[in-house]
Amino acid sequence: MADGQLRLLKCVADETRFQILLTLKKGERCVCDITDELDKEQSLVSHHLQALRKCxxxxxxxxxxxxxxxxxxxxxxxxxxxxxLSNKLC
Amino acid sequence: MADGQLRLLKCVADETRFQILLTLKKGERCVCDITDELDKEQSLVSHHLQALRKCxxxxxxxxxxxxxxxxxxxxxxxxxxxxxLSNKLC
DNA sequence: CATTTATATGAATTTGTATTCATATTTTGG
DNA sequence: CCAAAATATGAATACAAATTCATATAAATG
Structure with a gap:
């Protein structure tokens, strides 16, 4: 029940994946563009894209x-x- | 900038901490009550409570x-x- | 005031997951 | 068709964070 919620949170709560989401917020992107923007390894980005997609x-x-x-x-x-929430807290 | 957001997400995206939040959603609780409800070690609960509080x-x-x-x-x-979000996805 | 109860803390260990590396797959353009 | 470009995949390694264990602290109660 709350299991899917946790899976979702875990997926978003990774620095690289979160950065990918923020990048895609600006508009759709191909893998190599994301790789360039984040300055990360292609295979790393690919792994995380799969994870985000699975969710x-x-x-x-x-x-x-x-x-x-x-x-x-x-x-x-x-x-x-x-x-x-982040802005309101503290 | 998006740094606080990630800290927040990481804090919530742990099974034990998420369970603690769900427990506290039902109402305030002392440490031993949380420990009992979740059936976890006292020191573990305490560690996670500190983390949640820090955020x-x-x-x-x-x-x-x-x-x-x-x-x-x-x-x-x-x-x-x-x-x-969890309900709407997939 | 000593003892017990409730909680916190630190260090050691374990565990899960991110990253890397090497390579496979897929499609397109020549 | 063949080679190159773009992406995906799997296994090995590295890392970070969760859990445990032993112990410290703090307050209340007899």
Missing amino acids: GLIHKRREGKKIVYQLDPLVLEFLADVEK | GLIHKRREGKKIVYQLDPLVLEFLADVEK
């Missing part, structure tokens, strides 16, 4: 030889919720 | 020989947000 937080589609990832719209609200 | 998610006060913890009201909304 349903992002979606992918092929575009030519690239694969483009985009945020699930619901995540936008959630990121706003997190920001709001 | 401002819970507050404590002494009551006789016991110490009572309670949820910060802002956390209630946030837990609802998490539940909402």
Whole structure:
């Protein structure tokens, strides 16, 4: 029951994955663009993209030889919720 | 900037700490009550309570020989947000 | 005031997960 | 078709954080 909630939180609460989400918040991106923006290894980004996708937080589609990832719209609200709480606390 | 947000997420995204929050959602509790409800070691619960407090998610006060913890009201909304997202996804 | 009860703390260990590295897969463009 | 570009995958390693254990602290009660 609260199990899915924890899985979700664990997925978001990683620095690299959180950064990916913030990047995708600005608009859809292919893997290499994300890799460049975050200055991380390609395989690392790829691993995290899979994790985010498994949780349903992002979606992918092929575009030519690239694969483009985009945020699930619901995540936008959630990121706003997190920001709001973070600002209000302390 | 997004640093506080990550700290917050990491704090919530632990099974034991998340369970503590869910317990406190039902009402304020002393350490031993939480320990009993979750069936965890006292020192473990104590460690996690400190972590939650450091993030401002819970507050404590002494009551006789016991110490009572309670949820910060802002956390209630946030837990609802998490539940909402979790339900909507997939 | 000593003892007991309740909680906190620190260090040691364990465990889970992120990162890296090497390589596989897939598609496109020549 | 072949080679190159883009992404994915699996296993090995490195790291961070959770748990445990032993003990300290603090307050209340007889």
